[in-house]
Amino acid sequence: MSSGSFSYSPPEHEAERASNSYLMSLVVVMVGVPLPIVNVIGSGIYFLANRRSAYFVRWHCAQSLLAQLFTLPVNAAAVYWTLAIIFDRASFSNSYAAYVITAILFNLIEFIATMAAAIWTRRGRHVRWWFFGPLTDALVRG
Amino acid sequence: MQKILLQFLLLAGLFFGTWLLLRTVDYRSLLHVEEVTNEAEQKLSELILDQLKKEGSECKSDSVIALVDSMKQRLCIANGIVDSSITIHILVHDEVNAVALPDRQLVVYTGIINYCSSPEELAGVLAHEITHIRHGHIMNRLRREVGVSMLGALAGGDAGGDIARQTTRLLTSSAFDRQMESAADIGAVRMMAKAGMDPVHFADLLFRLSQEKGNISKRFEWISSHPNTQERCAEVLRLRKQESYTVKPILDKAQWEFLKKTVGGMREAGGQGAASNVRGSESGVRGSTSFFLPPVSRDGTV
Numbered sequence: 001m002s003s004g005s006f007s008y009s010p011p012e013h014e015a016e017r018a019s020n021s022y023l024m025s026l027v028v029v030m031v032g033v034p035l036p037i038v039n040v041i042g043s044g045i046y047f048l049a050n051r052r053s054a055y056f057v058r059w060h061c062a063q064s065l066l067a068q069l070f071t072l073p074v075n076a077a078a079v080y081w082t083l084a085i086i087f088d089r090a091s092f093s094n095s096y097a098a099y100v101i102t103a104i105l106f107n108l109i110e111f112i113a114t115m116a117a118a119i120w121t122r123r124g125r126h127v128r129w130w131f132f133g134p135l136t137d138a139l140v141r142g
Numbered sequence: 143m144q145k146i147l148l149q150f151l152l153l154a155g156l157f158f159g160t161w162l163l164l165r166t167v168d169y170r171s172l173l174h175v176e177e178v179t180n181e182a183e184q185k186l187s188e189l190i191l192d193q194l195k196k197e198g199s200e201c202k203s204d205s206v207i208a209l210v211d212s213m214k215q216r217l218c219i220a221n222g223i224v225d226s227s228i229t230i231h232i233l234v235h236d237e238v239n240a241v242a243l244p245d246r247q248l249v250v251y252t253g254i255i256n257y258c259s260s261p262e263e264l265a266g267v268l269a270h271e272i273t274h275i276r277h278g279h280i281m282n283r284l285r286r287e288v289g290v291s292m293l294g295a296l297a298g299g300d301a302g303g304d305i306a307r308q309t310t311r312l313l314t315s316s317a318f319d320r321q322m323e324s325a326a327d328i329g330a331v332r333m334m335a336k337a338g339m340d341p342v343h344f345a346d347l348l349f350r351l352s353q354e355k356g357n358i359s360k361r362f363e364w365i366s367s368h369p370n371t372q373e374r375c376a377e378v379l380r381l382r383k384q385e386s387y388t389v390k391p392i393l394d395k396a397q398w399e400f401l402k403k404t405v406g407g408m409r410e411a412g413g414q415g416a417a418s419n420v421r422g423s424e425s426g427v428r429g430s431t432s433f434f435l436p437p438v439s440r441d442g443t444v
Binding site: 070074086087092093094095097098099101102105106130131134135138 | 149152153164286
């Protein structure tokens with residue numbers, strides 16, 4: 001994660017809306033733990049609602065959504081595997097435990113990064129995540 | 143674009159690398175998964191056995207237990223199963239039934255011993271139930287139908303007697319799903335063949351039980367709860383053809399007659415409660431007789 005200046009200095013209202021895109025994913029995280037798709041839907045709705053907003057807002061909405069899209073298959077697989085164990089289609093194995101720990105670890109990193117991004121973006125700073133930053137650059141045009 | 147792809151691959155590699163690294167830890171041992179499971183199974187089994195003993199007393203005859211145990215021993219040894227890991231209980235009860243319980247316990251009703259016309263038929267039933275035990279079908283089914291939390295409460299003694307009765311009823315009066323029953327039949331045929339028994343006897347038993355048309359009472363619980371007996375009988379005969387075996391007798395005629403006579407005597411003398419149970423349930427004959435399909439011949443043709 002790196003922070004720097006944007007192509008222009010975003011005004012207060014843009015910084016607030018950009019920051020909200022990250023907050024959106026944090027707000028739905030409680031629901032998103034058992035149902036990972038809810039996170040993506042939440043971020044997706046926010047992205048669509050801001051698709052005509054200023055470049056700074058759109059850019060951060062897109063970065064937030066892309067990060068959610070990455071964690072979706074990871075979390076969905078964890079939920080599916082857990083349900084399979086509960087309903088006896090699979091047994092508790094070392095692979096399962098390792099996967100859940102890995103998924104929790106990645107979710108935790110994402111959670112911390114999202115919180116930091118929400119705070120810094122609110123201050124008008126441009127936060128770029130590793131991989132998601134360049135990907136957002138390629139997808140969102142100014 | 144190349145940079146993005148490279149970063150994606152690194153991210154994915156980091157994820158799978160972490161997973162692979164964490165997989166080297168033995169979480170099952172760390173979390174005492176086996177111990178907790180075994181303890182819970184043991185408690186569940188005791189609970190269900192207690193419920194069953196309310197329906198019929200446990201046979202205490204050493205000679206009867208030894209004879210049935212010798213059949214189990216022969217099946218186990220021939221199939222690489224630790225014989226002592228499976229415990230047989232004989233329940234003095236007229237019901238034609240045999241039940242596999244958690245913690246590798248197997249309950250054989252005197253009703254099914256009486257019903258079998260040869261020791262090989264009884265061995266077939268034992269082999270079928272042992273396969274359920276071997277494949278872990280019992281706990282799988284209980285977890286699915288009773289629920290993990292309810293089983294935990296049962297094992298911990300926090301669930302009411304009614305739940306314990308219902309769980310016992312589930313195990314004694316309904317079959318496993320089709321897949322599990324089929325696996326148990328396949329296992330039974332293989333076990334019998336390896337132990338030098340002709341699986342045709344198991345098919346014979348299924349065939350005779352399927353002929354109990356119009357007599358579907360509580361007494362024929364084992365078969366009335368096992369669907370499509372005719373199909374299973376045909377399948378057993380088909381599987382039998384794939385096996386090669388040299389038949390060796392399990393019990394001699396005198397031993398078998400002794401077993402039948404002793405068990406028959408128990409039913410008459412000690413099975414008062416059990417007999418009244420049967421009479422009571424016969425008045426409530428199961429509504430459907432569709433389970434019993436047209437007869438099947440010994441070569442497997444329906």
